[in-house]
Amino acid sequence: MSHHPIVPGFHPDPSICRVGDDYYLACSSFEYFPGIPIFHSRDLVRWTQLGNALERSSQLPLTTETPSSGGVYAPTLRHHDGRFWLIVTVVAAGGNVLFTATDPAGPWSDPIPLPGVHGIDPDLAWDDDGTCWVTTAGGAQVRLEPRTGQTLGEPHQVWSGTRGALAPEAPHLYKIGGHWYLMIAEGGTERGHAVSIARGPAPDGPFEPCPANPILTHRGTHHPVQNTGHADLVQAPDGAWWMVFLGVRPRGGTPGWHVLGREAFLAPVTWEGGWPVVGEIVSGTPAGPFMDDFDLPRFDTSWISVRSRQATTKERAGWLTLHARGASLDERDVTFLGRRAQHLRWHARTLIDPSQGRGGLAVRLDEDHHYEIEAGEGRVRVIARIGSVRTVVAEQEVSAGPMVLSVQTGEPRRPGDPCSGPDTLAFGIEGLPALATLDGRYLSTEVAGGFTGRVIGMYAATGTVHFDWFAYDLLEETPSSSR
Structure with a gap:
């Protein structure tokens, strides 16, 4: 059921x-x-x-x-x-x-x-x-x-x-x-x-x-x-x-x-x-995929930012523009625009132009618990922040110009193991092998604490960063994804 x-x-x-x-x-x-x-x-x-x-x-x-x-x-x-x-x-x-x-x-x-x-x-x-x-x-x-x-x-x-x-x-x-x-x-x-x-x-x-x-x-x-x-x-x-x-x-x-x-x-x-x-739970209608090409003058009602939206604009026609404030997702004033994750298995992508700054695609719980793939200054990095530890997990040099960044959930590393987490998150550039695959348990309430859930979105760390579109697609859930 x-x-x-x-x-x-x-x-x-x-x-x-x-x-x-x-x-x-x-x-x-x-x-x-x-x-x-x-x-x-x-x-x-x-x-x-x-x-x-x-x-x-x-x-x-x-x-x-x-x-x-x-x-x-x-x-x-x-x-x-x-x-x-x-x-x-x-x-x-x-x-x-x-x-x-x-x-x-x-x-x-x-x-x-x-x-x-x-x-x-x-x-x-x-x-x-x-x-x-x-x-x-x-x-x-x-x-x-x-x-x-x-x-x-x-x-x-x-x-x-x-x-x-x-x-x-x-x-x-x-x-x-x-x-x-x-x-x-x-x-x-x-x-x-x-x-x-x-x-x-x-x-x-x-x-x-x-x-x-x-x-x-x-x-x-x-x-x-x-x-x-x-x-x-x-x-x-x-x-x-x-x-x-x-x-x-x-x-x-x-x-x-x-x-x-x-x-x-x-x-x-x-x-x-x-x-x-x-009585027993009545199942709701599952949420569908989501796509925003940022052509409309107003933001979709589902977009949320951390504490305020003052540095988020649509000054380039058909693009989202983020002006950096805080230097990373570790900061409370980070410039971020995201959506609540609504499925156990999903795939998110965005086309980024980092020629005037540095930013990327992130999965956020709070300032101390987030994963992101970040582009700018001629390279792409996968960054993990877990509690007091922040580390660059993987790094790759890239040519200048727009690119599609991707994050996708997958099955846990050891299905059936009592110590296995709920899922994995794979980060990369579309069309290339994943740069890094990270354990999903560290972006959970049981680890991070608090009252919220995962939010997927785009951010700016330095300068000005442009995004042409954002896509969120559903992936099929397998029986092994359940306890």
């Missing part, structure tokens, strides 16, 4: 709402700009990105002080009183803030600060008399005037999950039938991740936990999707209920390495005795 995400690649913390026959979904984006991708669907399994809610620096002022896996955490997306509301934590840039829009494709407002809302993972819910309630991780709750950002009264504590459970977070509050339900994630966002729920007579409780908690977890199982948690509920027009949640697809030996980050999954929900029962 396939278990494809509904939104593959690093798209964690999904939050969903429905307006008529249309579903909208938002995800975390951390240190990448623009922030908070917004998706649309009519059937819950096929999703199209409409844009990004935070596409102006006034909305998302990320700087080099923002660490990787910092930035934008866990949005909640809701529709109320004819408007879309997006509440989110922007770590190290003002705490909790609120955005509004009449169209989910944008434009979204500048942030409304919420100085009285403390904690991460804020949720929004309105009761029958129009009072707005905000609940944050750990069970803190306060009433809010959402148009001004002012809190009403003092915060109070509501249900915070299983006693002693790690990291009660991702609260969502719902009025369903005659009860108010408070759903949370707990157990940490690693293999112990889970979803639990409680219900009560009012938005502020008192809440009684579901006797079958956790209602969703894959811990201690051989299920190919692990770390399941951080969920949100939505009701379809036909009355059926569904849950979106994050999960990962680990591969390789022990302990299993996930490289795409936490992805968005879908499962049906039924109700028994007034409690939700979560």
Whole structure:
């Protein structure tokens, strides 16, 4: 059975709402700009990105002080009183803030600060008399005037999950039938991740936990999707209920390495005795290949940069131009334009003109974990940064002029070995043998830590570097790629 995400690649913390026959979904984006991708669907399994809610620096002022896996955490997306509301934590840039829009494709407002809302993972819910309630991780709750950002009264504590459970977070509050339900994630966002729920007579409780908690977890199982948690509920027009949640697809030996980050999954929900029962994952539609020849004046909505996009232009017709800032991907101000990797097996290529500088094609997790093939100054190099070690793995002299750089994933070096990584990455110049093939486990969350996944893209290290096109193609996955 396939278990494809509904939104593959690093798209964690999904939050969903429905307006008529249309579903909208938002995800975390951390240190990448623009922030908070917004998706649309009519059937819950096929999703199209409409844009990004935070596409102006006034909305998302990320700087080099923002660490990787910092930035934008866990949005909640809701529709109320004819408007879309997006509440989110922007770590190290003002705490909790609120955005509004009449169209989910944008434009979204500048942030409304919420100085009285403390904690991460804020949720929004309105009761029958129009009072707005905000609940944050750990069970803190306060009433809010959402148009001004002012809190009403003092915060109070509501249900915070299983006693002693790690990291009660991702609260969502719902009025369903005659009860108010408070759903949370707990157990940490690693293999112990889970979803639990409680219900009560009012938005502020008192809440009684579901006797079958956790209602969703894959811990201690051989299920190919692990770390399941951080969920949100939505009701379809036909009355059926569904849950979106994050999960990962680990591969390789022990302990299993996930490289795409936490992805968005879908499962049906039924109700028994007034409690939700979560069914098996419903497979989404796999993402297709991607090609950008940079002929259009605007960037495709899927392109993201590290913290800002100020040195990325289209000043040469039909080309992408990157002006170097930081000297390498080790730097927080590197000039980089990339896309989330969305498949376990893929092949990416770009045509680069390095005649005015030095740059290349990279696979990035953070400043301390990335691989790249770099062209310029008459040579091509494959570079690996793993923790505190940075090394030139291979080097080759080349003639001046444009060339196609390539990176391709492959099977692990020792399939079936408990110490084998999830995949390999081969770097080279198109039409020539690979310059180097590197172990993929070092670009995984289990090695690097953090909350993101692999991002593939182009960068500039010195001077000005031009790129004519970028292509991302799917490769067939073999059975040996699974644990």
